[in-house]
Amino acid sequence: MLSAAIFLIACSATAAFDPKTFNTTLLNHEVLQRLTPILNSNRTLTDKDYALLNRTIQNLGVDKDLVAKWTDLVRRNGTVPKDAVTKVVDDVKSSTYDAYGDEIGNRDGSVRHVEESPDYASSVVLASDLLSLTSAVASVKETACREHGYKFLDGLIMNKRWALKMFDASAKSPQGLLFGSSYHLGNFDECVAIEDPGYNGVTIEGQYCLATIKWRQKHETNKTRTGRGETLRWAVCVPSACHAKSVASFVSSVLAHTVSNTTGVEVTERDCYTRRPLAITPLDVGYLSLILLFITILFFATLYETYTIYYGSKKESIISTLIISFSMINNMKKIISTKQHNSLGLECISGIKALAMIFIIAGHACMFIASGPVMDADAWDRLVRQPVNAFMLNNTLLVDTFLMLSAFLFSRLMLVELEKRRGKLNVIPILIFRYIRVTPAYLVVILFYMTWLPKMGEGPLWQDRLLLEQERCMSSWWTNILYINNYVNADKMCMFQSWYLSVDTQLFFIAPIFIYSLWRWRIFGPVLLSVAILISLVVPAFITYQDKLDPTLLFYAKEFTDIISNFYFNEAYVKTHMKMIIYFMGILTGYVLHRIQTENYQFSYVLKTFAWIISLVLGTVTTFSVTIFYQEWYQYSALEAAAYISLHKLAWGICNGWLIIACATGNGGIIGKLLTWKFLAPFSRLTFCAYLVNGIVELYYVGELRHPLHITFFTVMANAISHIVLTFFLALFLCLTFESPLHGIEKILLRMFARPVLSDNARKDISAESSRNTSQSKLDS
Incomplete structure (x- = not known):
């Protein structure tokens, strides 16, 4: 093959010879083997061949004496026309060829084009690149990959557009490495779009691989938690015949010529991507069939409700109600309704849920943005040190708020039912139907992770993130x-946010013991709950002190590239015994509000003022104190960490407890008006589905990202807002298709088998007057 011969002649000359010492044993045997068919052909090279060879020799900077020495060696090792060799040497001495011109000169002075882009290689393929690439390709042990590598190098010299694209799509000399830029992603789309018939009918396709380069640390004990200095993600575009191990060997060889052997290179099969026909599994087909079945049911149920609205009677039956529960018209009305018929004064719960979820999604967006490809890794470290940005770091407190609201609602509404039924309340159906209500929509999202989500996009980090999530x-x-994933297989947790449901469910199943005790025994019940609160304070503090853990979940960017593998997240943060305190505070809040409303207790002005001051102080301290642990001057103390892990949750529970009580009793003031704003009601109904689908948005974002992001407060917030919008849009779809219809079925079944219903919203009985200070109104039954 002529192009291979031309390239290998030049490369063998540069790789095998030294201007001062000449040793024939250094000549690559494989080079001679590849040259043999050409040398034995006894053919005469054309003017075009001479020009290309001349150009290559000039670009590589080969010494003219080396060419002469090489000529003698070739004459001894193979057959080649003497006039051709002489002409090559003469061409080296000739000055008629301009290595950086646009066209190739001929003997007669005329010009003609060579391939599509004749001089692109001269500008981007430097001699040092070719030398390192040649050596790296030769070191690849995998035969198919090595042969395709040689074809790639041949294509570079002959200015083949596919080869130039493959080189162009790879990351070059790093920019901003000292600035903290650790992601050099090349051009993903240019690489994977490469497809060339190649030689002898062998098609060469582009494969994008993102290698992980680890710099060797001289002082392992002095590692810092900030920045991204230990690793570098480096994109290379290689032929699809190369497997991950070959790519790692190739990158290692290239680096050996530039930065010596002081680095370690890792490339897994997930790090490499090439376009292939979509592979469909039976599980994919089954899941898609299930979705289509639900959509069909929704379509006909919507048609049925449309018919009943215009032509049908208003007579209701179980069958009719069941069908309409699947109607998108009915479900959309329920979701977007701003009416809150709540006689217990719990309208503020909707506002708290909506605002908390909005900020939780923003926090998740910040975490994925900061831990993903960024230009300046230190920018995130600067942001987290500023107290004004503390709200970005308080996802943990906002999640605790949801746990507290769950406990509060269960406690408050169960106490109402115990009063109404004089303690004769069958809790088992409530627990069963709670599982039935939560699990179907949850399972639909899990199945989506397992089937179609990894097939719905592509990008530099797509397989690294999405395939890993699918495998988990x-x-x-x-x-x-089974809601045990925070203890069982926690290191392989499916959906990083799913731990919350496990914690909530586990505590939900033990909560009736404490709630019934509070209703049944006026002394023993509060004492039992107080002991539980005390234990829930001591356990996290003891574990934190003993194991020298962080005081809370600290969002250092390089520790959250994969949040599931984060030690603190996996070993402490997701555990139920580390979250009990805030849940018990919710139960206590429900009990206190029940007593206040039952006894029609009125707060004095002094008491309200004092409670608001304490609440605001505790809320401010718990919100902004977390930035202390990010400061460069902070020295870790196990005692401080142990005190903080428990006391800041207790303080947050007191703050939220008073906020709920104040709003429910009409003492919320401006904050109460904000939290009861009707505009927030639809968002509060979507919080559960938003919680389920938010991970899809975050994973899709980081998997599709083509270029590193420059982090500033504005760019982070702008991206966070877009993530909020996308999350609630997907939540609306999930709620309409699964969560709301199944909730409607649950309510029908509860009315049939477990009356009265325990629901999140206590509705006013038709015959009862609305009152914030009494519990005379009844729950929906």
Whole structure:
């Protein structure tokens, strides 16, 4: 093959010879083997061949004496026309060829084009690049990959557009490495679009690989938690015949010529991507069939409700109600309704849920943005040190708010039912139907992770993130639906946010013991709950002190590239015994409000003022104190960490407890008006579905990202707002298709088998007057 011969002649000359010492044993045997067919052909090279060879020799900077020495060696090792060799040497001495011109000169002075882009290689393929690439390709042990590598190098010299694209799509000399830029992503789309018939009918396709380069640390004990200095993600575009190990070997060889052997290179199969026909599994087909079945049911149920609105009677039956519960018209009305018929004064719960979820999504967006490809890794470290940005770091407190609201609602509404039924309340159906209500929509999202989500996009980090998530869901999905994934297979957790449901469910199942005790025994009940609160304070503090853990979940960017593998997240943050305090505070808040409303207690002005001051102080301190642990001057103290882990949750529980009580009793003031704003009601109904689908938005964002992001407060907030909008849009779809219809079925079944219903919203009985200070109104039944 002529192009291979031309390239290998030049490369063998530069790789095998030294201007001062000449040793024939250094000549690559494989080079001679590849040259043999050409040398034995006894053919005469054309003017075009001479020009290309001349150009290559000039670009590589080969010494003219080396060419002469090489000529003698070739004459001894193979057959080649003497006039051709002489002409090559003469061409080296000739000055008629301009290595950086646009066209190739001929003997007669005329010009003609060579390939599509004749001089692009001269500008981007430097001699040092070719030398390192040649050596790296030769060191690849995999035969198919090595042969395709040689074809790639041949294509570079002959200015083949596919080869130039493959080189162009790879990352070059790093920019901003000292600035903290650790992601050099090349051009993903240019690489994977490469497809060339190649030689002898062998098609060469582009494969994008993102290698992980680890710099060797001289002082392992002095590692810092900030920045991204230990690793570098480096994109290379290689032929699709190369497997991950070959790519790692190739990158290592290239680096050996530039930065010596002081680095380690890792490339897994997930790090490499090439376009392939979509592979469909039976599980994919089954899931798609399930979705289409639901959509069909929704369509006909919507048609049925449309018919009943215009032509049908208003007579209701169980069958009719069941069908309409699937109607999109009915469900959309329920979601977007701003009416809140709540006689217990719990309208503020909707506002708290909506605002908390909005800021939780923003926090998740910040975490994925900061831990993903960024230009300046230190920018995030500067942001987290500023107290004004503390709200970005308080996802943990906002999640605790949801746990507290769950406990509060269960406590408050169960106490109402115990009063109404004089303690004769069957809790078992409530627990069963709670599982039935939560699990189906949850399972639909899990199955989406396992089937179609990894097939719905592509990008530099797509396989690294999405395939990893799919593998975890395939192995641990059963722990999710049993709500034990925060203890079982926690290192393979499916859906990073799913731990919350497990914690909430586990505590939900033990909560009736404490709630019934509070109703049944006026002394023993509060004492039992107080002991539980005390234990829930001591346990996290003891574990934190003993294991020298962080005081809370600290969002250092390089520690959250994969949040599931974060030590603190996996070993402490997701555990139920580390979250009990805030849940018990919710139960206590429900009990206190029940007593206040039952006894029609009125707060004095002094008491209200004092409570608001204490609440605002505690809320401010718990919100902004977290920035202390990010400061460069902070020295870790196990005692401080142990005190903080428990006391800041207790303080947050007191702050939220008073906020709920104040709003429910009409003492919320401006804050109460904000939290009861009707505009927030629709968003509060979407919070559960938003919680389920938010991970899809975050993973899709980081998987599709083509270029590193420059982090500033504005760019982070702008992206966070877009993530909020996308999350609630997907939540609306999930709620309309699964969550709301199944909720409607649950209510029908509860009315049939477990009256009265325990629901999140206590509705006013038709015959009862609305009152914030009494519990005379009844729950929806």
